[in-house]
Amino acid sequence: MTTTKPPLPARPHFSSGPxxxxxxxxxxxxxIDDLGRSHRGALGKERLAYCIDLMREMLQLPETHRIGIVPxxxxxxxxxxxxxxxxxxxxxxxAWESFGEGWVTDAVKQLKLDPTVIRAGYGDLPDLTAVxxxxxxxxxxxxxxxxxxxxxxxxxxxGREGLSFADATSAVFAYDLPWNKIDVATFSWQKVLGGEGGxxxxxxxxxxxKRLERFTPDRPLPKVFRLTKGGKLNEGIFxxxxxxxxxxxxxxxxIFALEWARSVxxxxxxxxxxxxxxxxxxxxxxxxxxxxxxAAEPAIRSKxxxxxxxxxxxxxxxxxxxxxxEAEGAAFDIAGYRDAPPGLRIWCGATVDTADIEAxxxxxxxxxxxxxx
Ligand SMILES: Cc1ncc(COP(=O)(O)O)c(C=O)c1O
Numbered sequence: 001m002t003t004t005k006p007p008l009p010a011r012p013h014f015s016s017g018p019x020x021x022x023x024x025x026x027x028x029x030x031x032i033d034d035l036g037r038s039h040r041g042a043l044g045k046e047r048l049a050y051c052i053d054l055m056r057e058m059l060q061l062p063e064t065h066r067i068g069i070v071p072x073x074x075x076x077x078x079x080x081x082x083x084x085x086x087x088x089x090x091x092x093x094x095a096w097e098s099f100g101e102g103w104v105t106d107a108v109k110q111l112k113l114d115p116t117v118i119r120a121g122y123g124d125l126p127d128l129t130a131v132x133x134x135x136x137x138x139x140x141x142x143x144x145x146x147x148x149x150x151x152x153x154x155x156x157x158x159g160r161e162g163l164s165f166a167d168a169t170s171a172v173f174a175y176d177l178p179w180n181k182i183d184v185a186t187f188s189w190q191k192v193l194g195g196e197g198g199x200x201x202x203x204x205x206x207x208x209x210k211r212l213e214r215f216t217p218d219r220p221l222p223k224v225f226r227l228t229k230g231g232k233l234n235e236g237i238f239x240x241x242x243x244x245x246x247x248x249x250x251x252x253x254x255i256f257a258l259e260w261a262r263s264v265x266x267x268x269x270x271x272x273x274x275x276x277x278x279x280x281x282x283x284x285x286x287x288x289x290x291x292x293x294x295a296a297e298p299a300i301r302s303k304x305x306x307x308x309x310x311x312x313x314x315x316x317x318x319x320x321x322x323x324x325x326e327a328e329g330a331a332f333d334i335a336g337y338r339d340a341p342p343g344l345r346i347w348c349g350a351t352v353d354t355a356d357i358e359a360x361x362x363x364x365x366x367x368x369x370x371x372x373x
Contacts, residue, residue: 048240077200147307
């Protein structure tokens, strides 16, 4: 028996990174007068500074925090922060999914820092009250591979002696982040903004800047990690004078996304779009007994990278399920992350349209039925 096929989502792009381009995106709409020219010329510098200004505006980042563009996507930005700032005091690393675990590996095996590691399994959050804020603390604001996020910043001590390092790549532009609790944050444009990878964004609070100017780690630092000159922060980086050559095409793509973000109401509008998408998916999950959340507790459940369990599914079933929907043009890239328990992962960030999440529901039923029969 063949089931009737439901109407297709207009944009079946539900990948958790790189994520759907902003609605209306088209490469022809990008500003390209700065391509094929020096990024250190007047126009290049102006566009890089504009990109930084737009990010500050869309994030509602206070003047206390600097924001700069660095190489190597989110990984580059986070490792740059680890390599330049860690070692002055003890380190605590929190991990509840694959990317947090990656920073643990960096701290243990590469930097040999002997951190205190606090872990939880997929779907859970570790005990955040166990964190000692005399140490520097590494964590992921939104764990993209388990769909678990920290509920807020209340657990980050106001009077902390250590620095808080937030890998916020799938959290920025989706949640209202308490910047006074964040000393270092990193992200890449490829997530909630629907931009491209390649560049990372590094945000530094005043305490992180003090650390950089006070502390010289006992390790070699490649040029692309060097944020200080003669013991002082290289302020130019935070005005768009990048350490090395950026892709201006990627920068222009980010500017397009940020201007789109402004057109939908800035941070408030982006959060509202994410919330609406997560709520639409929630209605789908609530009405199917074969679908459930990997993160059972709503307060710690991601609103961007939503991870779902499928009753009785192993990784082979999930592979077939996702491949069927991809072949139909109904959903791209919705199989869970390779290291996570088998399941689906559906991006609900701001660049996805709620109508497309709603259209996905009947297609999930379609795949379920086809494979079960
Ligand atoms: C939480 C988290 N950290 C780090 C990364 C790595 O990001 P990038 O590939 O942009 O370096 C990802 C990518 O999915 C992520 O979700």
